[in-house]
Amino acid sequence: MKFYEKTWFLWLSLIFFAPVGIFLMWKQQRFAKVPRVILAVLFVFVFLVEVAVATSETPPPTTPAAQTSQQKGELQAPETPAEEPQGQAQAEKPLSAQATSAKGDASAPAVAPVAAEPTNSPVASGTLKVHFIDVGQADSILIQSGETAVLVDAGNNGDGNLVVNYLKAQGVTKLAAAIATHPHEDHIGGMDDVLNAFAVDKFYMPNATHTSQTFEDMINAANASGAKKIQVKAGLVMDVPGITGTFLAPVSSSYDDLNNHSAVLKITHGSTSFLLTGDAENISENEMLRNGNLQSTLLKVGHHRSDSSTTAAFLKAVSPKFAVISVGQENTYGHPTDAVLSRLVNAGVQVYRTDQAGTIIATSDGTTITMDKVASEVKANAPPANNTSAPATTTPKPSPAPEPAPTPARKPEPTPVPAESQAQHYVINTSSKKFHYPTCRSLPTKNRGDRDTTRDELINAGYSPCKICNP
Ligand SMILES: [Zn+2]
Ligand SMILES: [Zn+2]
Known part of the structure; x- marks a missing residue:
């Protein structure tokens, strides 16, 4: 007797793959005709249920296969970075609603959601999104996880509407926290507009003031908003869900x-982390170095990559994989110093710049950070190339201010002689104690330093002007 003629095999095939079982029943003339037909109908039904269950099961998002493909896709722009959260949100909402109502039917009534409270559109479950909004020579960073949104800085005075509209486009209706890193206009300029436009739970700022109208506007808006004001100090934990x-x-x-004074915030999400440094310079960096805990996957480069920030020691301690530089194309501050860029590139860091890529979105799934743009094309010890060939993405870009046409990285024309009290960019030779315009043809290759400072300060510090470029 072959195994397929045995009764146990017949039952197994009926249960797990009815077509075979039914075929065998007829082939072997099992049972009387009526029970045979009843059994056949019954197991056809069982089979259909099995097929339905098997095809409706979606693989969980954290299968090894999904992770591998995510890691592979890390360096490439995700196909639909902006659409993803909304799609997920829609997919998830009905599910959670079903779960709640099912529970509610069976036992105690479910807790009714507070209807009046505005809610943000949640980002994809388990992810943390950090948006480096293109506000030119300024900072504005939106952090989203679940339904929680936090804003770090709000660009220049003229960027208020741009930042507000960008947040609205991301489905943000309230902020769990707004953080003003320090009272410079390029960080708090649009904060009054943000505080007026959104419900803000907590308002974080360091213990630093400024006599400017911009600062006053922000404080007035913060007072009127009813947000809880919290003073930032090293060691403070941000209290948002x-x-x-x-x-x-x-x-x-x-x-x-x-x-x-800049509030420096380290965000951790799973094994990934983001270090948002405001405009912290070497003095603050050295203090942070003593406290440790700096290692981060992504570094928002301090002070728009001015040479006064991102020292070699700091960079080594952070050892980021990605760096984002929030910098404007028109640069009146002389900030695109090659020194910082060289330090980053030499350390193998992938550099992303808002002046080249526009708004940059970094998404963490807890293990990997995915950038929505390609890294800037920069070579070590070379001036930054103007990479205008950033890939097209679906990132909604909030109507940016008209951008000047990209200009060659180094302009050969003579630098106008600045007023002596006006800060500008100089290249110094720390050994010969000479200082130069960055365009000078005899710049030092060794002992070179880059300074954003005034002529007087350099002379006071014992430096003398170069005889060739006469700074
Ligand atoms: Zn500043
Ligand atoms: Zn700044």
Whole structure:
């Protein structure tokens, strides 16, 4: 007797693959005709249910296959970065609603959601999104996880509407926290507009003030908003649901330079982390170095990559995989210093610049950070190329200010002689104690330093002007 003629095989095939079982029943003339037909109908039904269950099962998002493909896709722009969260949100909402109503039927009535409270569109479950909004020579960073949204800085005065509209386009209706890193206009300029436009739970700022109208506007808006005001100090944990953030600076209570007052926020999501440094300069960086805990997957480069920030020691401690530089194309501050860029590129960091890529979105799934743009084409020790060939993405870009046509990285024309009290970019030779315009033809290759400072300050520090470029 063959195995397929045995009764146990018949039952197994009926249960797990009815067509075979039914075929065998007829072939072997099992049972009387009526029970045979009844059994056949019954197991056809069982078979259909099995097929339905097998095809409706979707693989969980964290299968090894999904992860591998995500890691592979890391360096490429995701196909639909902006659409993804909404799609997920729609897919998830009915599910959770069903779960709630099912529970509610069976047992105690479900807790009714507070209807009046506005809610943000949630980002894809388990992900953290960090948007480096293109606000030119300024900072504005939106962090989203679940339904929680946090804003770090709000660009220049003229960027208020742009930032507000960008947030609205992301489905943000309220902010769990707004953080003003320090009172410079390029960080808090649009904050009053943000505080007026959204419900803000908590308003974080360091203990630093400014006499400017911009600062006053922000404080008035913060008072009117009803947000809880919290003073930032190193070690403070950001208290918002669903986002893990700790402030690493300011460490001291006072500094000569407002930039060093910058609130520095480290966000961790799974094994990935983001270090948002405001305009913190070397003094603050050195304090943070002493406190440790700097290692981060992504570094928002301090002070728009001015040479006064991102020291070699700091960069080594952070050892980021990605760096984002929020910088404008028109650069009146002389900030695109090759020194910082060289340090980043030499350290093998993938550099992303808002002046080249526009708004940049970094998405973490807890293990991997995916950038929605390609890294800038920069070579070590070379001036930055103007990479205008960033790939097209579906990122909604909020009507940016008209951008000037890209210009060659280094203009050969003579630099106008600046007023002596006006800060600008100089290249110094720390050994010969000479200082130069960055366009000088005899720039030092060794002992080179880059300074954003005034002529007087350099002379006071013991430097003398180069005889060739006469700075
Ligand atoms: Zn600043
Ligand atoms: Zn700044």
